[in-house]
Amino acid sequence: MKEFEFIAIARDLFKSRKKEVVYGAGDDDCAVIKLNDRYLVLSSDMLHEQSDFPKIMTPFEIGWMSVAVNFSDLAGSGVKPEYFIFDICLREGIEDSFEEILKGVKALCDRYDAEVVGGDVDFGDELFIVGFALGFSDRVVVQSGAKAGDRVYITGLTGKSQLALEYYLKGYDREEIPFVSSLVMPEPKVKEGLMLTHTANSMTDISDSLAVSLHNIASRSNVCIEIEAMDLSELLEFVDYDKALELFLYGGGDFELVFTSDSEPEVGIEIGRVREGKGVHILDDIKRTVEFRGYSHF
Structure with missing residues (x-):
């Protein structure tokens, strides 16, 4: 997953210098800047036709997706999006x-009462959309806050978007693709993120895969995460157990949230525990290591 190698290079090069920068380039899902008693939270994402817009997507869904990927990052920090800018x-x-x-x-900005405040239009050889979202909060939930003893939760089953993508790549018509809305018009978990702002010790959205998100929390919190597979019955209608588990762990694009907490949250399904140590493991028939892999942009 070369994307994370490039992120590490940027993090080392653009180390935060100003005292108000709490989390800067490569530190977390979003940049976090302290403004008096509140935090300004910013996120940016780039999508392009070749990798991110299957031909079954409508132009409306392309616009929706360009917002969803940015709002999902804010949701993973427990922040409500307020403003959106895009370059196309x-x-x-x-x-x-x-x-x-x-x-x-x-449509998606209106759903969360976020204002589109500008952008830029250009012309080239491929459709690109770069989105930029920001919001404010009095507490930001980051990936580095997990503690031994926390329980691990997820807001919903992962793997649906990847399964839909695989059906699409096999040539199925849109109406034949299971969970097609997860692929073309995902819903960022903004409401759930806001509900967890004061409950979660750590949190992130799941865009590259559950495995990648868990590894990010584990490494940045210096802990070990052990999980058990949740109910995979929705996936098992279409694939066998081993494939369903693969989709659950390593499929990308679902925009669910994964978080840890030492109290009972209002939303979420418990899937594991945080322990002292390092790495991510799954307790199935045996204890196995969860690899750091998922959707790759390269």
Whole structure:
């Protein structure tokens, strides 16, 4: 997963210098800046046609997705999105889709009462959309707060988006693809993130995979995480157990939240414990190491 190698290079190069920067480049899902008694939380994500927009996606869904990936990062920090900016690079042949893309952007922003406040339009060889979202909070939940004794929770089953993508790549028609909405129009867990702001000790959204998210929490909190597979019956309608477990651990694009807490949360399904040590393990028939892998942009 070369993406994380590049993130490490950026983190080392752009080490935070200003005292108000609490979390800077590469430190967490979002940048966090202290402003008086509140935190300004910022996130940016880039999507492009070749890797992120299957041909079954409508222009409206493309616009929705460009917002969802950014709002999901804020949700993973327990922050409500307030403002959104986007840059779009259009290619020849899709100029007529521009308004529908904007309608998708507006629909998801309206859902969470976030304001679109600007951006830029350009033209090139491929459709690119870069989104930038920000919000404010009096407490930000980060990946480095997990403690031994915490329980591990997830807001919903992962693997659905990856399963839908695999059906799409096999040539199935849209109406034949299971969980197709998870692939083309995912719902960022903003409400759930806000509910967990004062309950979760650590939290992150699940975009690359559950495994990657768990490893990020474990390494940044200097703890060991042990999980058990949750109810996989929704996936087992389409694949066998080993494939369902693979999708659950390593599938990307679901935008669920995974978090740890030492108290009973309002939302979430318990899937494991935080212990002293290092790494991520799953207790199935035997204790196995969970690899650091998931969706890769390269």
